[in-house]
Amino acid sequence: xxxxxxxxxTRYLEVKHLExxxxxxxLLQVEVAYQNFEQDHLQLERTLELxxxxxxxxxxxLKNAINSAAMVVVTDHKGNILFVNxxxxxxxxxxxxxxxxxxxxxxxxxxxxxxxxxxxxxxxTSGKTWKGEIKNKTKDGNFYWINATxxxxxxxxxxxxxxxxxxxxxxxVKNAEIAVREYASDLEKKNKELDQFAxxxxxxxxAPLRAINNLSExxxxxxxxxxxxxxxxxxxxxxxxxxxxxxxxxxxxxxxRAGRIKAKVESVNxxxxxxxxxxxxxxxxxFQIKIDTEFPVLKTEKIALEQVFSNLISNxxxxxxxxxxxxxxxxxxxxxxxxxxxxxxxxxxxREFFDKIFLIFQTLQARDKVESTGVGLAIxxxxxxxxxxxxxxxxxxxxxxxxxxxxxx
Amino acid sequence: xIHIMLVEDDEIDVMNVKRAFHKNNVRxxxxxxxxxxxxxxxxRSLKTNHQPVPKVILLDLNMPRMGGxxxxxxxxxxxxxxxxxxxxxxxxxEESDIIEAHRLNVAGYIVKxxxxxxxxxxxxTLNSYWMLCEFPNN
Numbered sequence: 045x046x047x048x049x050x051x052x053x054t055r056y057l058e059v060k061h062l063e064x065x066x067x068x069x070x071l072l073q074v075e076v077a078y079q080n081f082e083q084d085h086l087q088l089e090r091t092l093e094l095x096x097x098x099x100x101x102x103x104x105x106l107k108n109a110i111n112s113a114a115m116v117v118v119t120d121h122k123g124n125i126l127f128v129n130x131x132x133x134x135x136x137x138x139x140x141x142x143x144x145x146x147x148x149x150x151x152x153x154x155x156x157x158x159x160x161x162x163x164x165x166x167x168x169t170s171g172k173t174w175k176g177e178i179k180n181k182t183k184d185g186n187f188y189w190i191n192a193t194x195x196x197x198x199x200x201x202x203x204x205x206x207x208x209x210x211x212x213x214x215x216x217v218k219n220a221e222i223a224v225r226e227y228a229s230d231l232e233k234k235n236k237e238l239d240q241f242a243x244x245x246x247x248x249x250x251a252p253l254r255a256i257n258n259l260s261e262x263x264x265x266x267x268x269x270x271x272x273x274x275x276x277x278x279x280x281x282x283x284x285x286x287x288x289x290x291x292x293x294x295x296x297x298x299x300x301r302a303g304r305i306k307a308k309v310e311s312v313n314x315x316x317x318x319x320x321x322x323x324x325x326x327x328x329x330x331f332q333i334k335i336d337t338e339f340p341v342l343k344t345e346k347i348a349l350e351q352v353f354s355n356l357i358s359n360x361x362x363x364x365x366x367x368x369x370x371x372x373x374x375x376x377x378x379x380x381x382x383x384x385x386x387x388x389x390x391x392x393x394x395r396e397f398f399d400k401i402f403l404i405f406q407t408l409q410a411r412d413k414v415e416s417t418g419v420g421l422a423i424x425x426x427x428x429x430x431x432x433x434x435x436x437x438x439x440x441x442x443x444x445x446x447x448x449x450x451x452x453x
Numbered sequence: 454x455i456h457i458m459l460v461e462d463d464e465i466d467v468m469n470v471k472r473a474f475h476k477n478n479v480r481x482x483x484x485x486x487x488x489x490x491x492x493x494x495x496x497r498s499l500k501t502n503h504q505p506v507p508k509v510i511l512l513d514l515n516m517p518r519m520g521g522x523x524x525x526x527x528x529x530x531x532x533x534x535x536x537x538x539x540x541x542x543x544x545x546x547e548e549s550d551i552i553e554a555h556r557l558n559v560a561g562y563i564v565k566x567x568x569x570x571x572x573x574x575x576x577x578t579l580n581s582y583w584m585l586c587e588f589p590n591n
Contacts, residue, residue: 247515254565255463258569262468
């Protein structure tokens with residue numbers, strides 16, 4: 045018990061009361077209670093002191109971490125700069141003394157429309173945090189991109205009177221992003237130009253070719269029947285070559301068109317599509333066609349898928365010299381990916397040609413033996429890859445060939 | 454017998470049409486011009502001189518100065534000439550050309566075949582078609 049209180053009690057309380065057991069007991073208990081209180085109080089003081097030290101240290105740690113990781117700027121409610129950290133100073137090129145007191149507007153690059161800053165200010169003045177990417181200008185007039193989080197600091201009447209903005213320099217990422225986008229659009233343009241070029245050139249090449257064809261036929265007619273077999277044979281060869289060149293030019297046209305035309309997306313029953321293709325191909329009767337029972341219904345460009353199947357199936361027929369030719373159409377679905385296969389028991393393809401066969405105008409036999417332009421598989425590859433899919437071949441010489449492709453929707 | 458006009462810039466293609474006419478015994482008068490502009494001028498001068506205007510035009514698409522589609526557009530906008538039947542004969546099988554030509558009311562769109570034989574057959578079919586059809590007298 046406090047000694048002053050003790051003295052007062054002994055001075056004013058009569059002796060007989062002081063001797064009273066009950067009162068003595070009561071005073072003793074007061075004493076104990078007081079001591080307990082004193083102890084608790086001390087404990088509390090000690091704890092408070094410790095925890096305030098702790099939180100101060102935590103705050104400092106946090107501040108140091110932010111300062112080393114990000115740019116920080118604090119402004120008043122009008123955007124006038126009150127504080128910047130070292131990172132901020134280093135990146136924007138202005139010194140602290142130049143920045144403080146100035147409006148944040150001096151960093152404006154002029155890149156963003158007024159509307160952009162209007163939305164930003166509307167957000168933070170209403171007390172909400174704003175996050176976004178801003179292009180700013182350094183003191184030297186260079187540009188830098190930041191990813192900023194602006195937090196309004198609310199005063200005691202509930203109005204934001206300061207803003208703290210934590211910013212990360214994302215200039216490199218942003219530039220890379222822009223470069224990639226430019227590269228992609230450039231590439232797309234170049235590809236379109238190339239297709240357009242192929243188309244125009246093919247048409248221009250066709251006209252003189254038709255003229256050569258006509259003239260050769262007329263000369264043949266006009267010189268009459270009394271010519272040697274050799275001349276007749278030469279005329280025949282000449283026309284054959286003209287036809288081949290016409291087929292090659294048509295091939296270029298088809299190839300360039302395979303990329304240019306965007307067909308409409310519709311619901312395609314692949315099984316029915318395959319039946320239609322098989323009917324249209326007039327397959328010799330000794331061919332056996334085996335088709336998987338499971339085929340999907342896809343939402344896709346029907347014409348594109350039809351072109352792929354029809355090229356692969358007609359190849360499987362054209363080159364199949366087996367006594368009992370078989371063509372199999374298989375389907376497999378895994379992880380939502382549609383994989384199709386056209387398999388034949390024909391002569392097979394050497395491993396070394398697996399890549400070459402997909403190149404335009406590549407044929408594995410002389411064109412005099414099998415009349416072929418070498419465009420079909422190039423078109424197949426172009427269509428499939430343009431949709432993000434893959435096409436590949438598995439084959440053994442003498443064991444038949446399997447063409448696989450994945451079809452993306 | 455109706456007059457026919459051929460709009461074609463390639464000399465050998467002109468010869469081709471003439472030979473095919475000859476082979477099919479098509480004896481309709483055939484006038485030839487080299488491009489769309491020349492065709493328009495020719496048609497308009499026939500009209501002003503009250504001479505018979507062709508009832509049928511065989512039209513190429515890719516030509517210098519004024520191509521076939523552009524010519525068709527002009528023709529359909531000309532009150533004196535817009536009822537002429539036009540058959541496009543071209544090497545282009547571009548979908549966009551086919552659509553545009555039909556929008557401009559062509560009577561037919563023929564892709565020139567490479568072989569002369571098919572072309573002779575095509576001309577024969579055309580001939581039977583316009584022999585069968587009635588055209589207004591003017």
